[in-house]
Amino acid sequence: MRRPWVAGNWKMNGSQAQAQTLLGELSELRELSEIDVCLVPPAPYWLQINDAVKGSSLRVLAQTVSEYDSGAYTGELSSAMLKDCGVSGALVGHSERRQFYAENDYVVAAKFKALRQAGLSPVLCVGETLAEREAGETLSVVSRQLLAVLESQGPEALANAVLAYEPVWAIGTGLTASPIQAQAVHASLRAVVAAFDADCAAALRIVYGGSVKASNAQGLFAMPDIDGALVGGASLQATEFLAICRAAQQAL
Ligand code: PGA
Helix, strand or coil, X not given: CCCCEEEEECCCCCCHHHHHHHHHHCHHHHHCCXXXXXXXXXXXXXXXXXXXXXXXXXXXXXXXXXCCCCCCCCCCCCHHHHHHCCCCEEEECCHHHHHHCCCCHHHHHHHHHHHHHCCCEEEEEXXXXXXXXXXXXXXXXXXXXXXXXXXXXXXXXXXXXXXXECCHHHCCCCCCCCHHHHHHHHHHHHHHHHXXXXXXXXXXXXXXXXXXXXXXXXXXXXXXXXXXXXXXXXXXXXXXXXXXXXXXXXCC
């Protein structure tokens, strides 16, 4: 049985005051001991949030990370800096990074590697655009994105990682992949990993992202290969995020 995993990606939203309020409203999360819950705030709030969640099982993740260790890369943050601030890992390959910051599979794999080398957990995001889905390319696109890491770093690289399937057409649009649509992709992704290492595939948590909310979480979590959620918009509303986390715990 894979331990459910839920993360709230705040994207470029929030303030110190909002973070404080949200953390207060999310205090019930401390009682959900059978799932892993991560908060993914903007970097300026890492320390504040880490301080507030100390002693609980809640973890802080970064939204991205540099593929480089240190040096003249203005504006970038290294894995070592994340670690120094108590951050447990980072998203890599989020579709907004791929789309707006031109991060290709090669760069995403390099970021994944940088996190592993620092002993941090990567969350590899994969997903197809609407045009790719309509062209019947969903599986080839998500497989290619996953293989960029698997072929260069081996299946053991996934040991400490989470894989997030996030169809680009479902992110922030209110459109969600149906549980059956998502399950089909999750099962295919697991099969891609299983071709390298069956045990690694069986243990890998594959979570869904794309307009996950309280009202659709339960249906998604009922699917055998959906092990949790990467939540965007709904993670900024405490009642929604709590309900999603509770649904994950109930799906155990
Ligand atoms: P959304 O975002 O839940 O607002 O669709 C998901 C994500 O981008 O991780």
